[in-house]
Amino acid sequence: MVQWLADILIIGGLTAFLALLLEIAHRFLADYGECRILINGQKELTVTGGSPLLFTLGQNNIFIPSACGGRGTCAYCKVKVLEGGGPVLPTEQPYLTQEERETFVRLSCQVKVRGDLKIEIPEELFLIKEFRVRVEDMTDLTPRIKGLNLKIMEPQEGITFKPGQYVQLEVPRHGKVKEPEFRAYSICSTCQEHGYLELMITRVEDGTVSSYVHQILKPGDELTLRGPFGDFYYRDSDKDLLLVATGSGLAPIRSILHYLAEQGISRKTLFFFGAKTRDDLMYLDELKGFEQTLADFSFVPTLSRVEEGDAWDGERGRVTDLIKSRIDSGRNLEVYICGAPPMVESSLALLLEKGVPEESIFFDKFA
Amino acid sequence: MENLTAGTLFFAAIFTNNILLTNFLGLCPFLAISRDKKSALGLGAAVVFVMTCTTVLNHLVYYRILMPLDLVYLRYIVFIVVIAAFVQLVEMIIERFFAPLYYVLGVFLPLITVNCAILGASLFMIIRGYGLGQAAAYGAGSGIGWMLAIVTVGAIRDKIQKTARLPRGLEGPAITLIITGLMSLGFMAFSGMIQIQ
Numbered sequence: 001m002v003q004w005l006a007d008i009l010i011i012g013g014l015t016a017f018l019a020l021l022l023e024i025a026h027r028f029l030a031d032y033g034e035c036r037i038l039i040n041g042q043k044e045l046t047v048t049g050g051s052p053l054l055f056t057l058g059q060n061n062i063f064i065p066s067a068c069g070g071r072g073t074c075a076y077c078k079v080k081v082l083e084g085g086g087p088v089l090p091t092e093q094p095y096l097t098q099e100e101r102e103t104f105v106r107l108s109c110q111v112k113v114r115g116d117l118k119i120e121i122p123e124e125l126f127l128i129k130e131f132r133v134r135v136e137d138m139t140d141l142t143p144r145i146k147g148l149n150l151k152i153m154e155p156q157e158g159i160t161f162k163p164g165q166y167v168q169l170e171v172p173r174h175g176k177v178k179e180p181e182f183r184a185y186s187i188c189s190t191c192q193e194h195g196y197l198e199l200m201i202t203r204v205e206d207g208t209v210s211s212y213v214h215q216i217l218k219p220g221d222e223l224t225l226r227g228p229f230g231d232f233y234y235r236d237s238d239k240d241l242l243l244v245a246t247g248s249g250l251a252p253i254r255s256i257l258h259y260l261a262e263q264g265i266s267r268k269t270l271f272f273f274g275a276k277t278r279d280d281l282m283y284l285d286e287l288k289g290f291e292q293t294l295a296d297f298s299f300v301p302t303l304s305r306v307e308e309g310d311a312w313d314g315e316r317g318r319v320t321d322l323i324k325s326r327i328d329s330g331r332n333l334e335v336y337i338c339g340a341p342p343m344v345e346s347s348l349a350l351l352l353e354k355g356v357p358e359e360s361i362f363f364d365k366f367a
Numbered sequence: 368m369e370n371l372t373a374g375t376l377f378f379a380a381i382f383t384n385n386i387l388l389t390n391f392l393g394l395c396p397f398l399a400i401s402r403d404k405k406s407a408l409g410l411g412a413a414v415v416f417v418m419t420c421t422t423v424l425n426h427l428v429y430y431r432i433l434m435p436l437d438l439v440y441l442r443y444i445v446f447i448v449v450i451a452a453f454v455q456l457v458e459m460i461i462e463r464f465f466a467p468l469y470y471v472l473g474v475f476l477p478l479i480t481v482n483c484a485i486l487g488a489s490l491f492m493i494i495r496g497y498g499l500g501q502a503a504a505y506g507a508g509s510g511i512g513w514m515l516a517i518v519t520v521g522a523i524r525d526k527i528q529k530t531a532r533l534p535r536g537l538e539g540p541a542i543t544l545i546i547t548g549l550m551s552l553g554f555m556a557f558s559g560m561i562q563i564q
Contacts, residue, residue: 011444019452030463
């Protein structure tokens with residue numbers, strides 16, 4: 001008993017001594033002092049050197065995508081390092097094409113900040129920030145979906161996003177939820193408004209985030225969110241537009257419609273909106289109103305389960321039925337689909353069959 | 368094994384008892400980094416350095432600390448901790464003071480922490496009861512042997528990539544293992560020259 005206690009102590013002491021040695025060495029050897037990072041020729045950061053560029057930027061609220069956590073295996077964290085990055089490391093070689101090497105692309109998790117740097121990152125990444133928001137208003141859009149109107153408190157300049165993109169909402173610790181959790185929600189308001197944004201949140205049975213929003217959150221509360229993210233956003237072209245949504249999949253589509261109206265874009269646009277019952281339809285008046293404000297827009301809501309005694313005179317069935325019956329040739333179509341995964345899958349298959357080019361179909365699956 | 372001189376041991380560790388080709392240790396970095404000569408040389412040099420230093424360090428730790436305290440049964444843990452700490456320290460020093468060397472060699476250092484050939488060399492020297500001088504020679508020899516193997520295979524793979532058209536199923540690790548196997552046969556032919564086990 002005493003013997004193995006002593007053994008543990010000795011081994012513990014030995015490892016602690018080595019750890020201490022490393023810590024001291026780290027303090028003195030890995031101290032690169034203050035370094036300046038110039039981003040896109042405009043913004044300058046003053047940071048403490050010694051860490052990989054990826055983490056240094058993250059600490060300064062510039063979030064470069066990364067899936068492997070900085071181990072140099074996912075190759076998502078590519079940025080251009082114009083000056084001060086040193087030679088390309090063997091650990092980066094396999095992930096860089098010849099063209100990327102010539103244009104100074106590096107993996108930001110492998111480039112250490114050891115001095116002043118000049119880097120270039122895509123504008124969109126520059127826009128990803130952490131926001132403090134206050135709940136101004138909550139509305140029951142349907143019995144299962146709540147609309148949140150959020151005022152951005154910090155940072156002052158507000159949010160800049162493309163219509164269709166999403167944010168990640170952080171739900172703080174509460175009740176049984178011991179760690180803050182993040183969930184992605186598409187922004188459903190117009191991108192012209194930088195100081196406010198609206199989200200639609202569907203109640204999910206036992207969903208931590210959605211039940212927090214539906215049961216605990218009240219106007220006046222403050223929340224944290226990060227964004228904007230995602231490549232499901234409106235693209236300019238002169239093809240005809242087909243928008244397809246079910247349930248809260250309406251969110252990004254609504255943002256796109258507002259954008260079309262505000263920019264006076266006159267593409268021929270068709271919007272299929274699917275719901276179960278009449279109670280599940282939302283923003284009906286506003287969506288019908290776009291038929292007046294947009295040059296060439298038709299809104300087609302459809303119900304898959306019309307309740308008895310409901311005098312619904314619109315379309316019946318699923319959005320896929322509408323695609324089957326109303327789309328003849330898809331060659332000149334650009335399609336945006338958003339909703340539950342099974343709906344997205346089957347719509348996708350139908351549209352490809354109708355001849356819509358694969359690169360003209362954009363979709364976002366809501367799990 | 369007291370009768371073997373450090374010089375003989377050094378020679379044996381490179382040729383007749385090559386740690387990679389006869390003990391098959393350190394295969395993972397070997398397969399991953401042997402794609403071209405240059406990287407293979409960098410990693411090989413790092414292994415030589417770390418292996419030499421850690422066998423000496425572990426020799427001291429084993430006979431000066433673990434033996435007197437009767438903690439020999441914990442040598443696996445202690446050895447790996449010593450290796451990890453040493454590699455970290457060396458990486459920091461190289462990165463700070465020898466930047467050009469760091470770009471060539473330093474980036475491979477973290478890979479070496481978990482290279483089993485390094486731990487293997489430390490354990491072999493204990494099992495075979497080497498003295499400090501012998502241990503240093505054995506460590507250096509094993510490192511050079513490992514480098515010799517990886518550089519040779521790196522060069523062969525380089526050549527194959529440029530000239531031979533391999534069946535899909537044989538590309539990458541598959542052909543590397545076959546080459547290694549053939550080389551291993553060749554090296555084992557020497558094994559009768561010096562008996563060290």
